Amino acid sequence: MTTNSKPAYRRILLKLSGEALMGDEGFGIDPKVLDRMAQEIKELVEMGIQVGLVIGGGNLFRGAGLAEAGMNRVVGDQMGMLATVMNGLAMRDALHRALVNTRLMSAIDLAGVCDRYNWANAISLLKSGRVVIFSAGTGNPFFTTDSAACLRGIEIEADAVFKATKVDGIYSEDPVKNPNAELYSELSYDEVLEKELKVMDLAAFTLARDHNMPIRVFNMNKPGALKSVIMGSSEGTVITHK
Numbered sequence: 001m002t003t004n005s006k007p008a009y010r011r012i013l014l015k016l017s018g019e020a021l022m023g024d025e026g027f028g029i030d031p032k033v034l035d036r037m038a039q040e041i042k043e044l045v046e047m048g049i050q051v052g053l054v055i056g057g058g059n060l061f062r063g064a065g066l067a068e069a070g071m072n073r074v075v076g077d078q079m080g081m082l083a084t085v086m087n088g089l090a091m092r093d094a095l096h097r098a099l100v101n102t103r104l105m106s107a108i109d110l111a112g113v114c115d116r117y118n119w120a121n122a123i124s125l126l127k128s129g130r131v132v133i134f135s136a137g138t139g140n141p142f143f144t145t146d147s148a149a150c151l152r153g154i155e156i157e158a159d160a161v162f163k164a165t166k167v168d169g170i171y172s173e174d175p176v177k178n179p180n181a182e183l184y185s186e187l188s189y190d191e192v193l194e195k196e197l198k199v200m201d202l203a204a205f206t207l208a209r210d211h212n213m214p215i216r217v218f219n220m221n222k223p224g225a226l227k228s229v230i231m232g233s234s235e236g237t238v239i240t241h242k
């Protein structure tokens, strides 16, 4: 592992899955996990890194799951998007308690709760050192927050999308099912497609590929891993054109 004394990135888009917020609970938000993540994000802000954040909603609702149970898919997706706003509110609160200036934006109008997503405002807030949380995904059903992370990452001209996950990176197979799976440190977009590795859904992935947005997958359950990858360690897996 090699690290430099200066951060390797200037502006990042960090994607946290909703499940990452629930810790060991089966549902909802674990305040201890939220506070730890807020502290880790604070460290980045103190190093001068501009942080955009996309949070999932899978700890509360997923449209596909609700549709399987009989609900209309669009309504289920709307509930999923609102779940990401709830997670965003909780994360903003944790960041404010950690004394980090943070703005919450939503792709859906929620006047009185948070700002409506606005690209120009987001850029100027990031430049002034605020963390900006992009919630409600893309604002459209049938998409995921991985798509939102790639979309916002491209829009704000982030250096890379950092996908925080529960495993150490991308493996030759699902490491939960096969503990002997091989961890990749680098992959090209084409290799991910050829090998059918499940990194994110295809819509999100092809958006990143077409706009040359590097994706780094790393394990957020490891304390300090976020700072370590930002400082240029080779932890996790990076996907680029190579």
Ligand SMILES: Nc1ncnc2c1ncn2[C@@H]1O[C@H](COP(=O)(O)OP(=O)(O)O)[C@@H](O)[C@H]1O
Binding pocket: 017, 018, 019, 056, 058, 164, 165, 166, 167, 169, 170, 171, 172, 173, 174, 175, 176, 177, 197, 198, 199, 200
């Ligand atoms: N080739 C693979 N490499 C790494 N993880 C994989 C792979 N295939 C499936 N997975 C699974 O994907 C999960 C992480 O996906 P992620 O998108 O972060 O979760 P979520 O679906 O909660 O958003 C891991 O827990 C792992 O079990």
Ligand SMILES: O=c1ccn([C@@H]2O[C@H](COP(=O)(O)OP(=O)(O)O)[C@@H](O)[C@H]2O)c(=O)[nH]1
Binding pocket: 016, 017, 018, 019, 055, 056, 057, 058, 059, 061, 062, 063, 064, 076, 077, 078, 079, 080, 081, 082, 083, 084, 136, 137, 138, 139, 140, 141, 142, 143, 144, 145, 146, 147, 148
């Ligand atoms: O652009 C979007 C992003 C999210 N969602 C809905 O919000 C849910 C929660 O997002 P996601 O599953 O991506 O969360 P994560 O897996 O990251 O926790 C999804 O299942 C969808 O129902 C949506 O409809 N459009």
